[in-house]
Amino acid sequence: MEHVDELIAGHALRALSSEDEERVVVHLAECERCRRRLRETEAVAASLAYSVPQVAPPPELRSRVLAIAEPVVSAPVAEAPVAEAPSRPARPRTRRGWWPRFSLVAVPAMAIALVALLAWNVSLRNDISSNRDDLASGAAVALPGVGNVVAQTDGNATLFAHLQPAPAGKTYEAWVIRGSVALPAGVFEGGGTVELQLTQTAKPGDKIAVTVEPAGGSQKPTTTPIATSQGV
Amino acid sequence: MEHLSDHGLLALVGRGDREAFARLYDMYGGAAYSLAVRIVRDRELASDVVQNTFLAIWTQARTFDSSRGQPSTWILTMTHHKAVDMVRREERRRAEPLDDAPAAADPEPAVEHQAWLGVAREQIAAALARLPDPHREVIELAYFAGYTQSELAERLAVPIGTVKSRTFAAMNALREALAALGMRPEDEWNTSTS
Numbered sequence: 001m002e003h004v005d006e007l008i009a010g011h012a013l014r015a016l017s018s019e020d021e022e023r024v025v026v027h028l029a030e031c032e033r034c035r036r037r038l039r040e041t042e043a044v045a046a047s048l049a050y051s052v053p054q055v056a057p058p059p060e061l062r063s064r065v066l067a068i069a070e071p072v073v074s075a076p077v078a079e080a081p082v083a084e085a086p087s088r089p090a091r092p093r094t095r096r097g098w099w100p101r102f103s104l105v106a107v108p109a110m111a112i113a114l115v116a117l118l119a120w121n122v123s124l125r126n127d128i129s130s131n132r133d134d135l136a137s138g139a140a141v142a143l144p145g146v147g148n149v150v151a152q153t154d155g156n157a158t159l160f161a162h163l164q165p166a167p168a169g170k171t172y173e174a175w176v177i178r179g180s181v182a183l184p185a186g187v188f189e190g191g192g193t194v195e196l197q198l199t200q201t202a203k204p205g206d207k208i209a210v211t212v213e214p215a216g217g218s219q220k221p222t223t224t225p226i227a228t229s230q231g232v
Numbered sequence: 233m234e235h236l237s238d239h240g241l242l243a244l245v246g247r248g249d250r251e252a253f254a255r256l257y258d259m260y261g262g263a264a265y266s267l268a269v270r271i272v273r274d275r276e277l278a279s280d281v282v283q284n285t286f287l288a289i290w291t292q293a294r295t296f297d298s299s300r301g302q303p304s305t306w307i308l309t310m311t312h313h314k315a316v317d318m319v320r321r322e323e324r325r326r327a328e329p330l331d332d333a334p335a336a337a338d339p340e341p342a343v344e345h346q347a348w349l350g351v352a353r354e355q356i357a358a359a360l361a362r363l364p365d366p367h368r369e370v371i372e373l374a375y376f377a378g379y380t381q382s383e384l385a386e387r388l389a390v391p392i393g394t395v396k397s398r399t400f401a402a403m404n405a406l407r408e409a410l411a412a413l414g415m416r417p418e419d420e421w422n423t424s425t426s
Contacts (some may be wrong), residue, residue: 005400006396006397006399006400007396008400009396009399009400009402009403009404010374010381010396010399010400012309012403013371013374013375013399013403014312014313014316014317014374014378015374015379015380015381015384015399016380016381017380017381017382020381039300039301039305039418040407040417040418041403041407042301042305042309043301043302043305043417043418044403044406044407044410044417045309045312045375045403046304046305046308046309046312046417047352047356047359047406047410047415047417048356048360048371048375048376049263049267049308049311049312050263050308050352050353050356051353051356051357051360052266052267052269052270053266053270054262054263054266055262055265055266055269056262056265057261057262057265057279057282058275058279061261061265061279061282061283062257062258062261064279064283065257065261065282065283065286066250066253066254066257068253068283068286068287068290069248069250069253069254069290070250152295156292
């Protein structure tokens with residue numbers, strides 16, 4: 001296994017390119033040695049946090065933060081998970097690496113890949129001797145023809161996609177497939193390496209899929225898969 | 233609750249304990265806000281960063297594993313990353329001065345924090361000062377100004393491979409400089425005894 005020692009420092013400083021970030025994150029999901037290195041490096045980086053001048057937060061920030069923990073009292077809403085509203089925010093929700101602009105390029109045959117979170121499923125059926133750190137760090141699974149998905153135990157998942165830019169009037173859309181239901185998980189334009197924080201959390205047994213949709217995305221996939229992996 | 237380690241406090245937060253959550257904010261909110269202000273150079277954006285960080289804490293505390301390190305490191309790492317993401321998202325020019333003079337430090341912080349923090353700040357500044365200029369430079373530009381490695385390569389007029397190896401060496405050197413001053417960050421950034 002090729003370790004990522006040199007990149008761990010850049011990762012701890014959040015300075016990596018999307019490509020390097022993907023390499024590191026995928027590797028960390030499977031390497032306790034490098035996770036340990038990362039923890040040490042993050043602790044060193046955190047020391048820099050303590051070197052800044054201390055500024056008093058405004059009192060209203062405390063109220064805003066504590067309001068996070070208040071139970072929400074409102075009219076009954078649709079049961080979770082909630083599908084995306086039809087109108088998308090103008091800015092796609094990725095963590096970083098905002099969309100580069102691309103001229104129109106033909107997309108190869110529509111790349112739709114279904115992948116089961118096999119590694120995650122397997123690691124969750126752990127026996128006592130299994131490495132619980134694998135659970136703590138989640139698992140990485142390949143999305144053939146697209147890239148990788150890294151899922152955390154809390155359900156947050158990140159898609160790293162290498163795709164040609166979507167054709168004019170189209171967009172790529174990620175889905176979390178749960179049973180027979182496809183939950184919208186974010187749209188992206190493609191081109192280069194895209195890092196997309198899925199807007200839908202993933203649970204054990206879920207699959208991740210990517211389809212090509214009309215610009216703005218869809219509520220349900222409108223194209224049929226041409227590549228499917230069997231779930232466990 | 234004062235007798236709890238940070239891990240214990242976080243475990244309570246993971247079980248939905250609002251008092252523990254408030255205590256965690258009182259302990260680390262100031263440091264998080266200060267870091268965010270330093271990076272994003274705008275108080276409102278800094279507040280957004282802190283709010284987002286504590287939202288992540290509230291939703292992810294349940295699955296936080298002690299093997300991941302100290303909660304304080306986790307909190308400040310998240311704060312840092314969200315602040316840097318915001319700098320990039322808002323395309324804020326990194327050299328801009330702060331909008332107004334910083335307020336004095338809160339006169340009533342979580343008590344056990346204050347004296348320790350002052351000492352720590354001096355020692356960290358000393359450790360940074362020990363680094364060779366090129367090393368200190370890559371750390372400061374990456375950590376505080378949010379430069380990516382390719383942007384650093386351009387700005388410093390070196391190959392990106394040099395940026396990577398320099399960053400790696402710099403963080404090792406910083407760890408050693410801190411150790412020489414008696415600080416071991418992995419153990420250090422926890423104001424409560426475990």
